[in-house]
Amino acid sequence: MSTSGTELRSGGCLCGKIKFTVVGEPDYPHTCSCPHCQKLSGGPMMSWVSFPLVGLVWTGASGTPSWYYTFEGETKRGFCPSCGSQLCALDDGGDTIAITLSALDEATDLIPVNQSFRGDAVTWLPQVSDTRHSVVG
Ligand SMILES: [Zn+2]
Ligand SMILES: [Zn+2]
Secondary structure: OOOHHHOOEEEEOOOOOOEEEEOOOOEEEEEEOOHHHHHHHOOOOEEEEEEEHHHOEEOOOOOOOEEEEEEOOOEEEEEOOOOOOEEEEEEOOOOEEEEEHHHEOOOOOOOOOOEEOHHHOOOOOOOOOOOHHHHOO
């Protein structure tokens, strides 16, 4: 079993005031074209990967991101209050943190294996194939 997938990864926002590190196995890289992701990102989709919440450390000068609840009392999005970068999503009581691929300093090895909310996707981009069944394990 390879250990390369569990090494420490770093990331942060565009202005650099919010930074973080995560450790642990990256879980389920995927894109999402839900209405929330489109509105928040200003683009046709966002891209996500999850890590164990226990391994997350905020390391930037501004500490933790600002939070906005997209589902009150259930799910919130973390973003930089200075530059607006979307960084993460967290379910209340959850034990994993979803990090945007765009927030990671290095994510070229994390290939999305599925696309959520296909029905809300724009028609002018190809969709991500569902390949998760071939990469389990
Ligand atoms: Zn920022
Ligand atoms: Zn979404």
